[in-house]
Amino acid sequence: xxxxxxxxxxxxxxxxxxxxxxxxxxxxxxxxxxxxxxxxxxxxxxxxxxxxxxxxxxxxxxxxxxxxxxxxxxxxxxxxxxxxxxxxxxxxxxxxxxxxxxxxxxxxxxxxxxxxxxxxxxxxxxxxxxxxxxxxxxxxxxxxxxxxxxxxxxxxxxxxxxxxxxxxxxxxxxxxxxxxxxxxxxxxxxxxxxxxxxxxxxxxxxxxxxxxxxxxxxxxxxxxxxxxxxxxxxxxxxxxxxxxxxxxxxxxxxxxxxxxxxxxxxxxxxxxxxxxxxxxxxxxxxxxxxxxxxxxxxxxxxxxxxxxxxxxxxxxxxxxxxxxxxxxxxxxxxxxxxxxxxxxx
Amino acid sequence: xxxxxxxxxxxxxxxxxxxxxxxxxxxxxxxxxxxxxxxxxxxxxxxxxxxxxxxxxxxxxxxxxxxxxxxxxxxxxxxxxxxxxxxxxxxxxxxxxxxxxxxxxxxxxxxxxxxxxxxxxxxxxxxxxxxxxxxxxxxxxxxxxxxxxxxxxxxxxxxxxxxxxxxxxxxxxxxxxxxxxxxxxxxxxxxxxxxxxxxxxxxxxxxxxxxxxxxxxxxxxxxxxxxxxxxxxxxxxxxxxxxxxxxxxxxxxxxxxxxxxxxxxxxxxxxxxxxxxxxxxxxxxxxxxxxxxxxxxxxxxxxxxxxxxxxxxxxxxxxxxxxxxxxxxxxxxxxxxxxxxxxxx
DNA sequence: GTGAAAGCGCTAACAC
DNA sequence: GTGTTAGCGCTTTCAC
Numbered sequence: 001x002x003x004x005x006x007x008x009x010x011x012x013x014x015x016x017x018x019x020x021x022x023x024x025x026x027x028x029x030x031x032x033x034x035x036x037x038x039x040x041x042x043x044x045x046x047x048x049x050x051x052x053x054x055x056x057x058x059x060x061x062x063x064x065x066x067x068x069x070x071x072x073x074x075x076x077x078x079x080x081x082x083x084x085x086x087x088x089x090x091x092x093x094x095x096x097x098x099x100x101x102x103x104x105x106x107x108x109x110x111x112x113x114x115x116x117x118x119x120x121x122x123x124x125x126x127x128x129x130x131x132x133x134x135x136x137x138x139x140x141x142x143x144x145x146x147x148x149x150x151x152x153x154x155x156x157x158x159x160x161x162x163x164x165x166x167x168x169x170x171x172x173x174x175x176x177x178x179x180x181x182x183x184x185x186x187x188x189x190x191x192x193x194x195x196x197x198x199x200x201x202x203x204x205x206x207x208x209x210x211x212x213x214x215x216x217x218x219x220x221x222x223x224x225x226x227x228x229x230x231x232x233x234x235x236x237x238x239x240x241x242x243x244x245x246x247x248x249x250x251x252x253x254x255x256x257x258x259x260x261x262x263x264x265x266x267x268x269x270x271x272x273x274x275x276x277x278x279x280x281x282x283x284x285x286x287x288x289x290x291x292x293x294x295x296x297x298x299x300x301x302x303x304x305x306x307x308x309x310x311x312x313x314x315x316x317x318x319x320x321x322x323x324x325x326x327x328x329x330x331x332x333x334x335x336x337x338x339x340x341x342x343x344x345x
Numbered sequence: 346x347x348x349x350x351x352x353x354x355x356x357x358x359x360x361x362x363x364x365x366x367x368x369x370x371x372x373x374x375x376x377x378x379x380x381x382x383x384x385x386x387x388x389x390x391x392x393x394x395x396x397x398x399x400x401x402x403x404x405x406x407x408x409x410x411x412x413x414x415x416x417x418x419x420x421x422x423x424x425x426x427x428x429x430x431x432x433x434x435x436x437x438x439x440x441x442x443x444x445x446x447x448x449x450x451x452x453x454x455x456x457x458x459x460x461x462x463x464x465x466x467x468x469x470x471x472x473x474x475x476x477x478x479x480x481x482x483x484x485x486x487x488x489x490x491x492x493x494x495x496x497x498x499x500x501x502x503x504x505x506x507x508x509x510x511x512x513x514x515x516x517x518x519x520x521x522x523x524x525x526x527x528x529x530x531x532x533x534x535x536x537x538x539x540x541x542x543x544x545x546x547x548x549x550x551x552x553x554x555x556x557x558x559x560x561x562x563x564x565x566x567x568x569x570x571x572x573x574x575x576x577x578x579x580x581x582x583x584x585x586x587x588x589x590x591x592x593x594x595x596x597x598x599x600x601x602x603x604x605x606x607x608x609x610x611x612x613x614x615x616x617x618x619x620x621x622x623x624x625x626x627x628x629x630x631x632x633x634x635x636x637x638x639x640x641x642x643x644x645x646x647x648x649x650x651x652x653x654x655x656x657x658x659x660x661x662x663x664x665x666x667x668x669x670x671x672x673x674x675x676x677x678x679x680x681x682x683x684x685x686x687x688x689x690x
Numbered sequence: 691g692t693g694a695a696a697g698c699g700c701t702a703a704c705a706c
Numbered sequence: 707g708t709g710t711t712a713g714c715g716c717t718t719t720c721a722c
Binding site for chain 3: 359361365371373374377398400401
């Protein structure tokens with residue numbers, strides 16, 4: 001790998017001058033500039049991001065922390081964040097905690113040690129230690145949460161309205177005539193996505209339907225737990241639900257899988273709905289009713305906040321709640337098609 | 346962020362000594378060591394990966410280049426590579442070319458500029474320029490291809506036997522009595538996965554079945570193209586196929602989607618099979634017959650080669666072809682269940 | 691067992 | 707417009 005020194009030598013100038021044409025930090029004689037460009041080209045020079053970061057404490061990189069590489073929600077996020085970030089001349093650096101509870105912070109530190117210029121945080125849990133650490137970090141660099149956290153301090157956050165989202169989904173079930181509506185909730189000990197649980201309860205209460213503890217199952221965000229939830233509801237619960245609302249699509253898919261394995265049909269025997277609208281949901285049979293998170297828009301908004309904060313470090317933190325959208329499909333509505341119309345390019 | 350200097354000052358020693366306990370490069374008095382550990386702890390010190398990389402030209406990082414963040418195949422890969430790499434004390438840094446044909450090399454350069462210690466390359470295309478660049482890079486650091494490339498030079502590569510894989514899938518269709526078997530192939534201009542096409546043709550020839558050009562559709566690896574392929578086969582081709590073999594599961598899923606939208610059933614009206622065994626395939630209705638790539642094993646093998654090459658830079662390059670496995674499911678076999686039994690944790 | 695000093699590749703004063 | 711110099715945080719001779 002050629003260094004800036006090599007380029008300087010080749011072009012017969014000082015490294016400073018090379019740096020100047022590289023960064024446009026000061027005017028350079030057009031002739032010299034050409035010579036330098038020439039040298040850069042023949043040497044196939046490209047500046048070391050590490051050395052640059054070393055000096056400037058910047059790396060033109062946005063770190064993205066997710067809990068899990070296998071969740072489709074994050075793939076879509078990656079794609080859109082990367083797209084947005086690239087347009088701004090930045091790179092994306094992803095890291096997954098693989099849900100290793102013990103030390104979420106060390107992954108964040110890893111990002112920091114790579115001199116990322118900011119961090120987008122997605123989390124299943126939102127543990128106190130992590131939040132504290134991130135809050136401290138936020139004094140140094142932009143930190144944007146992509147989840148709903150009930151935090152007193154000022155933070156940047158982008159999220160959809162999980163409370164009203166699930167409330168709407170639940171209300172949709174109620175409108176369909178369901179009374180025994182089960183809910184697959186996120187882990188109790190994590191505060192993330194708790195608002196979805198609240199949305200479920202409130203929708204029930206508004207309709208004067210009892211919230212039956214037996215019809216609440218604690219999932220863990222994975223397909224398997226949705227499967228287990230449905231199994232529990234259909235084989236163990238004393239009151240059999242006629243509808244299942246899941247806090248996430250992935251768990252809803254697990255539930256759908258179990259229900260199909262029992263030879264039951266949706267929505268006739270039991271209705272199922274999720275939250276997220278990951279792209280698999282509409283490919284399933286039946287296609288799954290869900291509450292669409294506008295992932296592209298979320299990603300773009302988060303990146304905008306990041307960029308703005310980079311350029312205006314003293315800018316106020318922003319919480320942006322984006323509107324989601326109920327997507328009614330066959331899993332709850334027999335009038336919808338067995339195969340979802342998909343807009344193909 | 347505390348630096349090594351801060352730690353040294355706090356512990357009343359030189360930075361050299363701190364570095365020594367950090368890296369265990371030389372014996373340090375147990376008492377001094379304790380003081381230093383103490384300081385590291387209170388200052389929450391953690392070395393800058395950039396500065397380290399600067400000096401050592403290493404970063405304890407393995408770069409992974411993929412063409413597309415939305416393909417489930419790569420998510421599984423990410424997960425397993427990350428797992429394997431972490432065990433060795435390394436990090437994974439992913440980058441996606443988002444299929445921007447123009448300049449695949451710049452993404453690789455980006456990885457290099459971050460001082461990655463090696464690169465795992467997945468590609469849809471395998472353009473000549475990219476290969477040339479990577480071959481050159483391979484002189485400097487471990488480069489491992491996770492695709493089958495028909496390259497004369499010595500390279501590291503891990504892949505499944507696409508030729509025999511698709512041959513087996515096609516033969517499976519033939520055994521089921523199909524004669525007009527269509528094939529969704531990868532883009533002609535990309536040399537990657539061409540072996541799968543060869544496998545299809547040879548399987549047909551072995552069975553003395555004609556390879557009908559009209560039943561070959563050129564896909565682009567995306568769901569949409571599988572949908573388009575099926576649409577073409579069923580509405581435009583003069584000879585209607587009774588079976589479709591797809592070079593990838595994702596395209597097979599697109600085909601399944603179109604077929605279902607026509608109210609046709611699989612495998613009765615038409616049989617469909619793919620290649621990869623991404624986790625969605627078995628969740629589909631019907632579950633899709635496919636040829637399983639042992640992704641976890643591929644990831645582990647690639648990481649092993651990487652680590653070995655790091656420790657023995659002069660080690661020979663290795664090509665590892667892993668055995669895949671035909672997974673017969675309902676989309677080709679009416680005796681299989683409508684819902685695939687999935688092993689839940 | 692420990693420290694001083696050089697230097698990795700780069701940028702940013704500061705001179706000229 | 708251009709070059710000299712210092713220094714980012716770290717590791718690594720080379721002394722002691």
